[in-house]
Amino acid sequence: MSKVVWGGGALIAPVPPVLVTCGTAEQPNILTVAWTGILNTVPPKTYISVRPGRFSYPLIRESGEFVINLPTAALVRAVDFCGVRSGRDTDKWKQMGLTAAPSSHLACPLLEQSPLSLECRVTQVVPLGTHDMFVADILAVDVDEALIDRAGKLHLDRAGLLAYAHGEYFELGRKLGSFGFSVRKKPRRGAGRGSRRT
């Protein structure tokens, strides 16, 4: 294919437009952050990058706590609204019908309507330019019971997760495979359904 070269830009996609909760039960705030991801598997570490001018910035900086709530297609309007409006002059919870619920490890609340929330404690703040990166340990994960089967397996594909790519929101679409599918041996001819895959 023919390609053009542009200057550097923040163009990784798709990313999760997560709803970050912060503050306290009495004064909770919520904002949308797309600059997030996993930094490390064990111990589990994540980050969110936040502009210092945002209303939530000092709340996170001072408390050292936040919760990452995974976004769903059902929450798309709230995800957009909480990225555009400020808690300084808008009650986003009320306007979007969102509910703050207690987390298990933090003073900071989580978002009741999210199927999976990561409770995070800040370990480092790194100024990078427009944004500061809050590096954090993931202390606990709060999961909707309806997504867990009897064997304890998480079925996150049933959550209806939301993705963000270059200014647009998308549902997740067709499932194309699971990790390792490209090297799994195919079931023997005639082995039929349910045959073991190695």
Next chain:
Amino acid sequence: MSKVVWGGGALIAPVPPVLVTCGTAEQPNILTVAWTGILNTVPPKTYISVRPGRFSYPLIRESGEFVINLPTAALVRAVDFCGVRSGRDTDKWKQMGLTAAPSSHLACPLLEQSPLSLECRVTQVVPLGTHDMFVADILAVDVDEALIDRAGKLHLDRAGLLAYAHGEYFELGRKLGSFGFSVRKKPRRGAGRGSRRT
């Protein structure tokens, strides 16, 4: 909804399972990395977290260069394969029919088959446990011309991007809105199609 509390885990989703190219034109390597994201908008900064035991780790560490190539649904088999197999004993390029092409700012090649590549120079290596985080500046972006319209606008929704969530690969599905839709004024009644949105 009823929720259960688990210990901390690396459970952010969806994330982009990007194809990272590294090495040189003569000895290119390619690996899949899901622990990536944007750290900062201006100047544009990203990261990839890589296990020190991976074949690509010393290549990136010594050259200080890598390219993030966005994954597409058409590349799903290669994305999976390049995350499971090692360049130590497998020619992933040949086996997956992938092509290394020159980048514009680096000695390191990019992936010809990817519609959008970010050329990155490492500024810092941060050991975090299982993974080391390579913090990097995004120096340039190589974009498939077919995704750019006459006005110079990028239509990344036409790229067929791939998402990864908890061990499974997904196409992006239905578009649900664009940034700011939740606060845009609706067109006036009777204004018909094509009326300006503010």
